[in-house]
Amino acid sequence: MPPIETSLTLLILWAVLGYLLGSVPFGMVLARAMNLGNLREIGSGNIGATNVLRTGSKKAAAATLLLDGGKGAAVALLARYLTGEDAAQIAGLMAFLGHCYPVWLRFRGGKGVATFLGLLLALAWPVGVACCLTWLVAALWKRMSSFAAITAAAMSTIWVILLGQGQIFLLAAILTLLVYWRHRSNIARIRAGTEPKIGQK
Template sequence: MPGMESALVTLIAALAGGYLLGSIPFGMVITRLLGLGDLRAIGSGNIGATNVLRTGNKAAAAATLVLDGAKGAVAVVIARLIAGEDAAQIAGAAAFLGHLYPVWLKFRGGKGVATFLGTLLALAFPVGLAACATWLVAAFVGRISSLAALVSAATAWIWALVLGRADAVAFCLVLAILVFVRHAANIARLRAGTEPRIGGKKG
C-alpha cells in the first residue's frame, strides 16, 4: 500500500464515492431497460455479465462486462486526480466492495471479476493487463470461466511484484481473497468436476 498522505476526510470521501459507484448494478439496469426481465430471477441470480449472457442477449452481456469494469476504473481515476495514489487504492477497493455487496440489493451483488480487472487496469495498468492476459490464457486452456477468474485473481499479486508495483501487492491480495469468497460455490463445483465449461451444454 502507498503511504497515507491524503487528509482523512478525503480518504473517507474516496471510500464513500467508490462504494456508491461500484454498487451500481449495471447488469440489472441493462436487462430491465431491454425488457429481459429481473436478472435475479434468471440463472444463478447473479448480477454480473455471465448471468446476463443467460438471457441470450450477447450485447447486453458485453455492455455489462464493460460497465462493471469501467466503474472500478473510473473510481480509481477520479480519486487519483482529486487526491493521490492512497485515495485511488481506497476508491478502487471500495468500488469492488460496492459491486460485491451493494446496499440497494441487500448486499447481494456480483462476483467482482470484471470490476477487479477494471480497477487493476486503472490502478496499475501493466499489472491489470497481465491479469487480463492470465484470465484469457487460463480460459483458453481450461475452458472454465470461474477457474480463469480464480487463477487471474490468485496471481495478480505476483504480477504486481514482477512488474515493480510492490505498492499494489496488498491491494491485489485483499481483492483476490474476496474473489475466492464470492466463488465459493464455483470452487465446490470445480472440486466435484461439475463446473460448466465455456461453450458447453447447460445442465
C-alpha cells in the first residue's frame, strides 16, 4: 500500500465514486437491452460475463467482460491522475466491492473477476498481463472459468513480488481473499466435480 498522503475527505469521495461505478451491473443491462432474458434465471444466476455467455451471445459476454473490467480500471486511473496512488487503490478496491455487492441489486452482485483483472492492468500492467495469461492458461486447461479465476487470484501476489510491483501487494492480497470468498460455492463444486464448463448452458 502506498503512503496515505491524500486528505480523508478526498479518499472518502473516491471511495464513494469507485463503489457507485463498480456497482453498475453491465451484464444485466446488456442482457435486457439485447433481449437475452433475466440473468438471475439463467445458469448460475450470476451477473458476470461467464453467465452472460450461457445466454448464447458471445458479443454480449465480451462486452460485459470489457465493461466490468473497464469500470474498475477507469475509476482507478482517474483517481491516480487527479489525486494520487493512494486514492487510486482505494477507488479500485471500492469498485470491486461495488461489483460484488451493488446497492441496486440488494447487494447480490458478481464474482468480481473481470473487475479484479481490470484493476491490476490499470494499477500495475505487468501484473495484470501476467494474471490474464494465468487465467487463460488455467481456463484452457480445465475449461472452468471459476478455476481460472481462483488460479489467477492465487498467483497475483506472487506475480506482484516477481515483477517488482510491491506498491500494490496489500491491495492484491485483499482482492485475492475477496475473489476466493466470492467463489466459495464454486470451489465446493470443483471439489465435487459438478462445476459447469465454460460455455455450458
